[in-house]
Amino acid sequence: MTDRRSYPEDVFLPITNVCRNQCSYCGFRRDPAHPDANLMTASEVAKTLVAGRRAGCTEALFTFGEMPEEHPLFREWIGDIGYSSVIDYLIDLCEIAIEYGLLPHSNPGVMDPRDIRRLKPLNASMGLMAGSTRSPRL
Numbered sequence: 383m384t385d386r387r388s389y390p391e392d393v394f395l396p397i398t399n400v401c402r403n404q405c406s407y408c409g410f411r412r413d414p415a416h417p418d419a420n421l422m423t424a425s426e427v428a429k430t431l432v433a434g435r436r437a438g439c440t441e442a443l444f445t446f447g448e449m450p451e452e453h454p455l456f457r458e459w460i461g462d463i464g465y466s467s468v469i470d471y472l473i474d475l476c477e478i479a480i481e482y483g484l485l486p487h488s489n490p491g492v493m494d495p496r497d498i499r500r501l502k503p504l505n506a507s508m509g510l511m512a513g514s515t516r517s518p519r520l
């Protein structure tokens with residue numbers, strides 16, 4: 383009998399569930415005042431990356447709400463850990479993931495071209511929800 387084993391490829395890292403949008407179908411988003419609203423610390427991210435690597439994962443999937451820093455309370459949280467935006471924070475987290483041997487993928491949502499250029503060298507892919515583009519056509 384063949385010894386077959388399977389393992390997940392991605393470590394899932396929900397950096398924050400705070401989001402500036404309010405898509406009606408979304409079960410992920412929380413207001414910053416909600417008791418379940420979160421912002422993962424860099425040390426929590428590092429621990430998750432280590433555990434994922436040990437479990438055989440090869441990729442790190444960073445997911446979070448779009449531009450959560452539009453909420454004043456979230457701006458305080460991210461300011462307390464030394465950043466002004468979730469993208470600035472993500473850039474450092476992607477570098478940590480690469481150091482641990484995991485290939486970053488990110489779901490930042492809508493970004494300005496400058497942020498896309500900053501993330502491009504650190505990410506194998508970047509995603510967004512089409513419904514969050516605020517396009518009148520959607």
Ligand code: SF4
Binds near residue numbers: 404
């Ligand atoms: S943009 Fe994404 S995280 Fe934000 S409310 Fe919509 S589906 Fe939820």
